[in-house]
Amino acid sequence: MNITDTVQDLVKKSGIQDGLCLCNAMHISASVFINDNEPGLHHDYEQWLEKLSPHAPISQYRHNETGEDNADAHLKRQIMGREVVVAITEGKLDFGPWEQIFYGEFDGRRRKRVMVKIIGE
Amino acid sequence: MNITDTVQDLVKKSGIQDGLCLCNAMHISASVFINDNEPGLHHDYEQWLEKLSPHAPISQYRHNETGEDNADAHLKRQIMGREVVVAITEGKLDFGPWEQIFYGEFDGRRRKRVMVKIIGE
Amino acid sequence: MNITDTVQDLVKKSGIQDGLCLCNAMHISASVFINDNEPGLHHDYEQWLEKLSPHAPISQYRHNETGEDNADAHLKRQIMGREVVVAITEGKLDFGPWEQIFYGEFDGRRRKRVMVKIIGE
Numbered sequence: 444m445n446i447t448d449t450v451q452d453l454v455k456k457s458g459i460q461d462g463l464c465l466c467n468a469m470h471i472s473a474s475v476f477i478n479d480n481e482p483g484l485h486h487d488y489e490q491w492l493e494k495l496s497p498h499a500p501i502s503q504y505r506h507n508e509t510g511e512d513n514a515d516a517h518l519k520r521q522i523m524g525r526e527v528v529v530a531i532t533e534g535k536l537d538f539g540p541w542e543q544i545f546y547g548e549f550d551g552r553r554r555k556r557v558m559v560k561i562i563g564e
Numbered sequence: 565m566n567i568t569d570t571v572q573d574l575v576k577k578s579g580i581q582d583g584l585c586l587c588n589a590m591h592i593s594a595s596v597f598i599n600d601n602e603p604g605l606h607h608d609y610e611q612w613l614e615k616l617s618p619h620a621p622i623s624q625y626r627h628n629e630t631g632e633d634n635a636d637a638h639l640k641r642q643i644m645g646r647e648v649v650v651a652i653t654e655g656k657l658d659f660g661p662w663e664q665i666f667y668g669e670f671d672g673r674r675r676k677r678v679m680v681k682i683i684g685e
Numbered sequence: 686m687n688i689t690d691t692v693q694d695l696v697k698k699s700g701i702q703d704g705l706c707l708c709n710a711m712h713i714s715a716s717v718f719i720n721d722n723e724p725g726l727h728h729d730y731e732q733w734l735e736k737l738s739p740h741a742p743i744s745q746y747r748h749n750e751t752g753e754d755n756a757d758a759h760l761k762r763q764i765m766g767r768e769v770v771v772a773i774t775e776g777k778l779d780f781g782p783w784e785q786i787f788y789g790e791f792d793g794r795r796r797k798r799v800m801v802k803i804i805g806e
Contacts, residue, residue, distance in 0.1 A: 463584065469660025470661075486748075495737065496612060505605070506602060508604055509604060517608075521645070525648065540712075541713050558660070560651035586705055586772055588772075590784070591782075625726075627729050638721060642718065643764060646769065681705065
């Protein structure tokens with residue numbers, strides 16, 4: 444889910460011209476990450492993460508003995524990361540040419556929430 | 565090792581009401597990361613990291629030719645990350661429902677040290 | 686590519702004594718990361734990343750159907766991370782004993798650019 448415009452709007456509303464913007468998933472089976480806005484790549488991420496940390500068999504993870512079945516989502520999130528910190532210059536997210544911010548959910552059972560914190564002057 | 569309370573205490577002592585808290589491992593074979601406070605999951609992380617970057621045979625890593633045997637720890641740390649940046653709101657770490665901060669050591673031969681830097685107002 | 690001295694120079698020029706330094710790759714197939722300044726280890730990273738996300742066959746990645754052949758570079762960058770945030774204390778990068786900042790390019794076809802943003806007082 445591309446959240447770049449939402450974050451950019453929040454930066455604009457904050458009035459901050461020069462500073463840092465922290466953007467993190469509030470859920471521990473999810474990630475906020477920066478990469479290309481290209482659906483094929485997002486498909487590749489899903490396939491690749493499933494290869495590195497397969498969902499099934501769920502019995503392979505001790506976390507799932509607690510009654511959960513989402514241990515793999517906690518692993519996938521560590522690869523993709525929890526947060527990004529983006530520079531703010533002249534009131535805007537100071538990005539490289541293809542940088543876009545995404546929210547990735549690897550479990551899917553929770554309502555999506557992202558923390559955006561903007562500091563500067 | 566759960567360091568959430570220690571970091572929270574430092575935020576309180578700083579008097580900062582609104583800002584950012586950087587928390588990073590000072591050792592390059594260790595991580596500071598945010599995830600669930602559930603021992604089964606931590607066991608799963610260890611197993612999974614060992615699968616993705618096995619310790620043995622130590623001869624598979626060129627770094628170990630320097631006399632070290634911890635090349636795998638430097639790899640594991642990249643998956644888990646070096647640092648977290650957490651928002652501070654109303655004088656507290658502004659967490660999602662299950663977020664807790666952990667220090668993970670993948671080598672184990674050094675004294676544990678974590679940097680906590682708090683900025684804001 | 687070790688960029689520690691360049692970043693340290695920018696911190697010095699900024700005059701900031703106490704704050705945070707964000708340092709991120711501006712390209713989405715590249716990373717800025719902190720680890721050991723040891724060439725053997727850097728070789729190990731390359732081998733390991735190639736094992737976890739092989740370049741070939743390029744047809745295994747849907748992203749490459751767009752005419753690119755660098756899907757693997759976008760995956761490798763997620764493992765190594767986009768950015769680091771480093772504490773600044775007394776006008777210097779506040780590092781652990783072996784911490785050094787590196788730029789890692791996994792595609793190699795673009796001009797290297799890194800964002801350095803320094804805030805504080």
